[in-house]
Amino acid sequence: MRNLIYIFLGGGLGSVARFMISNYSQKLWNIDGFPMGTFVVNMTGCFLIGILSAYFLKVDNSLRYLLITGVCGGYTTFSTFSAENYSLWQNGNYGMLILYALSSLILGLIMVFLGFQMLKS
Template sequence: MKNLFFIFLGGGVGSIARYLMSFYTQKLWTVNSFPMGTFVVNIAGCLLIGFLTSYFLKADHYLKYFLITGFCGGFTTFSAFSVENYSLWQNQEYTTLFLYVFLSLILGFGAVILGMKTQELI
């Protein structure tokens, strides 16, 4: 139960950090219609989750739940997606890796379109 509390706290802090970093990045660094704010958040989140995962690899410490699951999860789920892909690559599960990346991108994009079209019908 204590771990859930740390995940909750980290998620809130990560969400606020995502908003602020994305907002100010987009405001200061606009490249046409490229979503620079989200891009920077996703890459920064990947760097951070890679570092933290390596650091806490064998630790069952509350900071692991606060920082990795909570903060990084609130900051960007793209970081979790990327670390899972790295794990598949490291385990030489290339077919699963390709399938996961391909389906996540295509079905994710399709789900957004479907959700938006569904909302338009209501």
């Protein structure tokens, strides 16, 4: 039951952080319709989950539910990512769709790897 409370609290914190960072990033870097707010959240979320996953391989405790399942789960926005890609496709903005989808996937994988490598050794 305690782990569910951790997930609940972390999810709320992650969702609020996602909302604030996404809105701020989109206003700061408004680049020709590119969904920069979601992109920034996804990349930082991938990096954070890489760091936390590496840490909790060494230290197994209930905080992983708060931080990984809760905060990271509430923070990352791949459902929004998919909806935005669909919207780009519907609007015929195929170049931006390809740029956004591929850069999110490739850089996300790289960021998880880098985050993991920082704490793996």
